[in-house]
Amino acid sequence: MDISYILLIIFSITTIVGLYKLFPLAGEDGWKAFVPVYNFIVWLKIIKKPWWWIFLIITPGVNFLMYAIMCLLTAKSFNKRSTQEQAIAFLAGYIYLPYIAFQTTTQYVGPEDMSKKKPSIIREWTDAIVFAVIAATVIRTFFLEAFTIPTSSLEKSMMVGDYLFVSKMSYGAKVPNTPLSFPFAHHTLPLTKSTKSYLEWFKIPYFRLPGFGSVKNNDIVVFNYPDGDTVALGAQDQSYYQLCRDFGWNVVNNPNAVNQYSGLPFGEVVARPADKRENYVKRCIGIAGDTLQIKDQNLFVNGKPAYKAETMQYHYMVKTDGTIPPAKLLDNMDITDYPSGFRVLGNDSTGAAYIQMNLPFNKVEEIKKLSFVRSVEPMIDSAGRYAPEIFPHSPKYKWNNDNFGPLYIPKAGVTINIDTTNIVLYDRIIKNYEGNDLEIKGDKIFINGVESKTYTFKLDYYFMMGDNRHNSADSRAWGMVPEDHIVGKPVFIWMSIKEDNRNTTRNPNVQSGFIKKLKTSLFDDKERRARFFTFVSNDGISKSYLIPFLIGIAAIYGFFYFRNKRKGKNVKEKK
Secondary structure, three states: HHHHHHHHHHHHHHHHHHHHHHHHHHOHHHHHHHOOOOHHHHHHHHHHOOHHHHHHHHOOOHHHHHHHHHHHHHHHOOOOOOHHHHHHHOOOOHHHHHHHHOOOOOOOOOOOOHHHHHOOHHHHHHHHHHHHHHHHHHHHHEEEEEEEEOOOOOOOOOOOOOOEEEOOOOOEEEEOOOOEEEEOOOOEOOOOOEEEEEOOOOOOOOOOOOOOOOOOOOOOEEEHHHHHHHHHHOOOOHHHHHHHHHHHHHHHOOOOOOOOOOEEEEEOEEEEEEOOOOOOEEEEEEEOOOOEEOOOEEEEHHHHHHHOOOOOOEEEEEEOOOOOOOOHHEEEEEEOOOOOOOEEEEEOOOOOEEEEEEEEEHHHHHHHHOEEEEEEOOOOOOOOOOOOOOOOOOOOOOOOOOOOOEEEOOOOOOOEEEOOHHHHHHHHHHHHHOOEEEEEEEEEEEEEEEOOOEEOOOOOOEEEOOOOOOOOOOOHHOOOHHHHEEEEEEEEEEEOOOOHHHHHOOOOOOOOOOHHHHHHHHHHOOOHHHOOEEEEEEEEEEEOOOHHHHHHHHHHHHHEEEEEEHHHHHHHOOO
């Protein structure tokens, strides 16, 4: 057994034993200490704290702190109030509680009345910091979380450099699977490259609080990256499974093996719980129960043409008279997916230039009208061409980015027929997401040791895609997203910083600091400025509320400034 689990068992037993002896001294039955959850409610009653503190115990980042605070308050309630006693209770409550419980002189005197005691400056600052950490962590876990758009997969709906808030309440906040974790960190401790920010001593099964609604078709959704259940620490920004397909399973699982592209070792391979996998943001184009198909880039859901955003982007082959469109022209036309969506492929014998460009639908006609452009044709991957990087990564299904499916998206409670052909579509769901033992022997499928020709799904699933269809690693690459991976819905962009991709790509020595980029985005780039303080919808963003916000801040500041100035004047007049 892992040492962490042994320690957890020891801490739990010593705490329960301590509470078993202390509860009767406070007028409660000792057996209540052995009832999970209820023992914490009784404990809170003894130290006279509200029952809803129980939610703080399961909130990642503050649960360790809350446990230490409860041990400290318990020591005070049993008349252990010296500085030394309080320090030991706070730092080692799991030892100190049973220690005082078995002392014959221990008496219950109730919580200390702090209203009659003037707090020191250190105490005031400590209380303020503790409150801020707890409040911010609760808000981040159950209400709103800050998020940054790192890639152009949703360009233009969500742009690289957008800083936004994600609502956890839209679909209901998930109770964290791993509540024992460092505050404000996702999966890695700050200032480290691979040190885990969470402990797996104690895990909570998937549970979601009630929300305002459920995921709908075309919603923009933040979710935990499904392929992130396993990660090579030396290549955390890449799919472990795709690395294995590219380099071989044995190579990637060797910590000393070197990635020939990066020149860096793949490093140790680790598993991550669902709530600690990378956060991704995509558009949900298929919900549980839908059947999805892509034909020559046209998306169909349940046989009907799906929603097409005007800003949805694809690769086009642009033929020019040899002219390379200047960066300034692309900027003026608001073509921003550069350089990843812009490649000069070469010239023919006539001098004509062939350029791959990533263009939104609403910009194609504008490009055609440019004097040096001869033609603009969509780049479509032909039907029947097998792309091994595309789900389900099997020659049995010759799918690619532009011709994909049909694929049924599983719905909880629905039973489907399975065989050795279609099992590749759902084997990851059956094994990884729903925790079954799956084995294929010849032409037979065994689930949990029983031969099976059908399977009933336990969870709902979703199919996510980026609006930047040819520059998005999405469900076409790694399959469907389980409902327990859904995080929330982007609701508000409070800042948008333009990354100068062109300059840094053409000249790697060109670097610009955050302040410079912020200044450029606010004063020199009207498109970026228009994204500050905007609300997010499936069809785009609202008008900017930056100016009303600044006016409001100025008004509030002015009100308090003149009020304080007037108070000061009245005090002087009285003197």
